[in-house]
Amino acid sequence: MHEFTFKNNELYCETIRVGDIAKRIPTPFYLYSYKTLLDHYRKIRRAFSSIKPLICFSVKSNSNLAVLKALVKNGAGLDIVSGGELYRARLVGASPEKIVYAGVGKKADEIGNAIKFGILFFNVESEEELEEIQRIAHSMKKRVRVGLRINPDVIPKTHDYIVTGKGESKFGLDFETAHKIFNSKRRFPNLDICGVHIHIGSQILTSEPFENAIKKVLSFLNKERIPVKYFNIGGGLGIVYSLENPQTAKSFAKKVLPMLKKSRLKIILEPGRFISGNSGVLVTKVIYTKRTPRKKFIIVDSGMNDLLRPSLYEAYHKIVPVKLAENSSDTSERLDVVGPICETGDFLGKDRFLPQLNRGDLLAVMGAGAYGFTMSSNYNSRPRAAEVMVIGKGFHVVRRHENYRDLTRGEVIPRVLR
Numbered sequence: 001m002h003e004f005t006f007k008n009n010e011l012y013c014e015t016i017r018v019g020d021i022a023k024r025i026p027t028p029f030y031l032y033s034y035k036t037l038l039d040h041y042r043k044i045r046r047a048f049s050s051i052k053p054l055i056c057f058s059v060k061s062n063s064n065l066a067v068l069k070a071l072v073k074n075g076a077g078l079d080i081v082s083g084g085e086l087y088r089a090r091l092v093g094a095s096p097e098k099i100v101y102a103g104v105g106k107k108a109d110e111i112g113n114a115i116k117f118g119i120l121f122f123n124v125e126s127e128e129e130l131e132e133i134q135r136i137a138h139s140m141k142k143r144v145r146v147g148l149r150i151n152p153d154v155i156p157k158t159h160d161y162i163v164t165g166k167g168e169s170k171f172g173l174d175f176e177t178a179h180k181i182f183n184s185k186r187r188f189p190n191l192d193i194c195g196v197h198i199h200i201g202s203q204i205l206t207s208e209p210f211e212n213a214i215k216k217v218l219s220f221l222n223k224e225r226i227p228v229k230y231f232n233i234g235g236g237l238g239i240v241y242s243l244e245n246p247q248t249a250k251s252f253a254k255k256v257l258p259m260l261k262k263s264r265l266k267i268i269l270e271p272g273r274f275i276s277g278n279s280g281v282l283v284t285k286v287i288y289t290k291r292t293p294r295k296k297f298i299i300v301d302s303g304m305n306d307l308l309r310p311s312l313y314e315a316y317h318k319i320v321p322v323k324l325a326e327n328s329s330d331t332s333e334r335l336d337v338v339g340p341i342c343e344t345g346d347f348l349g350k351d352r353f354l355p356q357l358n359r360g361d362l363l364a365v366m367g368a369g370a371y372g373f374t375m376s377s378n379y380n381s382r383p384r385a386a387e388v389m390v391i392g393k394g395f396h397v398v399r400r401h402e403n404y405r406d407l408t409r410g411e412v413i414p415r416v417l418r
């Protein structure tokens with residue numbers, strides 16, 4: 001459920017007409033609903049309330065400071081994957097003891113800063129990384145908590161690019177290596193190897209792959225008598241983009257809670273998309289309509305630089321007109337909604353059926369709150385979109401549009417070229 005709904009043929013975000021926001025904010029812009037964000041966070045918290053897990057919102061899905069602040073203020077922790085995300089976490093006042101840090105390529109300065117800040121633990125993805133954290137912890141005279149990210153080799157049904165828990169993916173440690181590390185703890189005197197972590201993929205619609213992965217890890221811990229305190233079960237819960245019928249937080253919890261309770265471990269969850277995905281839309285404007293002998297195109301003012309998911313994963317995002325004409329119904333004409341970028345792969349939607357559209361009409365690309373702005377770029381030297389959040393009765397620009405100066409910030413023409 002989300003708070004982007006039609007009333008009298010007009011799209012609203014909570015109680016505010018999206019068309020009214022677009023009168024004040026030039027398109028394209030991302031529009032977030034605070035209420036939806038919080039609702040989704042609370043849904044997952046409620047579903048797992050019997051074990052009081054730590055819920056670390058996955059910053060990579062939406063790292064806007066207002067989004068992070070809203071969640072942190074309401075008790076969320078954060079799952080980070082870079083020094084930049086740590087910087088954001090600090091800016092919103094996140095408690096260090098609610099931060100977990102994953103990623104296969106953590107660099108020394110990033111590790112050092114996270115140790116200094118006192119994060120809960122690192123999710124370690126290789127032996128060399130473990131050695132590096134040991135080296136840095138030793139030089140800082142600190143004892144540092146780490147969890148081992150295990151690649152449980154399960155096959156979740158999702159897009160190949162977002163599977164992470166299959167044996168051949170770059171993430172995590174195989175059971176054998178993890179076992180070896182647990183058996184050689186003495187090699188890491190400054191590390192408290194107190195947790196295990198899994199994250200098997202993203203946009204996973206059923207609970208079986210999670211159940212399988214959790215089962216595998218718990219039986220590994222039992223069999224090898226490995227004493228840990230934390231079990232971070234990652235993120236990955238799928239959401240509705242079109243006709244998907246994903247598990248709810250409640251049904252997911254029902255399936256995995258018995259095992260988790262029995263383990264008596266402190267559980268951590270890292271949902272990203274589940275919280276932010278349907279909390280945001282991308283609002284864009286029709287610049288031109290164009291007909292070729294083969295096809296009809298609606299050319300809009302945002303493209304793959306703003307929302308990469310359709311181009312990269314052929315992801316489906318529903319596209320709706322912000323205002324429907326009286327008695328409007330979809331025409332029988334198949335059309336592509338495309339951006340202004342000079343790439344054939346620059347589309348937001350292919351083979352769609354939409355009502356009659358004209359220049360200047362507004363469209364909303366739904367389900368764009370996760371991996372939308374965070375994956376955007378300046379390709380074709382296009383300034384990045386603004387981000388706006390509806391909170392209660394008002395809306396707030398939570399990131400202004402970039403301008404041309406932003407585009408060239410940091411660039412220098414060397415004297416020899418002048």
Ligand code: LLP
Binds near residue numbers: 162370
């Ligand atoms: N934890 C870890 C260690 C992760 O790598 C991720 C996502 C998450 C949690 C959150 O996953 P979520 O709950 O959002 O599924 N760009 C892709 C998704 C990539 C996900 C990367 N890792 C997309 O647009 O579909």
